Amino acid sequence: MPLDQIEEEVEMSFLDHLEELRWHLIRSLGAIMVFAVAAFFAKNLVFHTILLGPSRIDFWTYEMLCRLSEILKSxxxxxxxxxxIIQSRKMTGQFSMHVTSSFVVGIICAFPYAFWEIWRFIKPGLYPTERKAARGATFFVSFLFIIGVLFGYFVVTPISINFLSNYQLDPSILNEFDIISYISTVITLVLACGILFQLPIVVYFLTRAGLITPEIxxxxxxxxxIVILILGAMLTPPDPFSQILIAMPLFGLYQVSIFISARVIKKEQSTELQKVDE
Structure with missing residues (x-):
């Protein structure tokens, strides 16, 4: 076969892959937009109940803390x-945050499907052993992301808001937060926790690739x-309280990741022994 014809087939194959990736991305973006539009029209639920929930003392976390105080008699x-108080100091502040927040809610809600679409594109390029090792990836990635989002929303966000709202340089300074600052803080904390909770998945694949071991x-x-504390400082508002709140579960996930890495190494060694015996 002529060389130019071979190169043309390779080029067409590459373009076919790009076309396939494009449709996976389009479907993922379509799912995000569907949830974003739904969130945009469900303004009362998304803003009053969810996003502005941690700004009121009747929020679930605050009520649970008060109940715990009664049990401990403290x-x-x-x-x-x-x-x-929350204010809007810009004419377009409320509308811009309405659009931005709806899109972020769309990303969070559509994350499992979007990841599944991307995984469908990646999976055919893996070896059978790699596919077997990555079985259930969509479930575990989505599960850890949801757990991280819930932890960020029900634990990190309300406690951080309480700390920041009560922090004063002088009693004469009133805390009047802009709606953009408040919503951005909530979104940052929630998404940061969702992303950082993927640590066990990252460790699993790095161990499979032979890049890290439990000993390392x-x-x-x-x-x-130290790295966890730095990540916590980068992905949270500039206060040490939020940084520590994110760092603590991350360190726990790091310990779990060591166990996962050890299990992967043990399984690989067992497989190699079986091959030698055969």
Missing amino acids: EALCIDELPF MRTYRKHAI
Whole structure:
């Protein structure tokens, strides 16, 4: 076969892959837009109930903390006041945050489907052993993302809002937060937790690729703590409280990741022994 014909077939194959990727991305974006439009019209649910929920003392987390305070017979945990108000200081502030927040809600709701679409594109290019090893990837990635989002919304966000609203340089300074600042903080905390909770999945694939081992992770545990604290500082508002709140579960996930890495290595060694025996 002439060389130019071979190159043409290779080029067409590459273009076919691009075309396939394009349709996967289009379907993913379509799912995001469907949820975004639904969130845009469900304004009362998305904003009053969900996004503005942590700004009111009747939020679920605050009520649970007050109940825990009653059980412990201590008022230290009960949050019965959030000394701040939310304002819109820009003419387009509320509308722009309405559109932006609806799109972010669309991303969160459509994440499992969007990841499944991308995985469908990647999966055919893997070897059979790699496909078998990555079985259930969509479920576990989506599960950890949802757990991270829920943790960020029900734990990190309300406690961070309580800390920031009660922090004062001087009693004469009133906390009057702009709607853009408030919504951006909530979205950042929630998405950051959702993304950072993917650590076990990342460790699993890096171990499969032979890039890390449980011994390496144990050796560099102290360095990992510093990296986790830096990530927490980068992905949260500029206060140490939020940073620590995200760093604590991340360190727990790091410990779980060591166990996962050890299981992967043990399974690979068992498979190699079986091949040798055969």
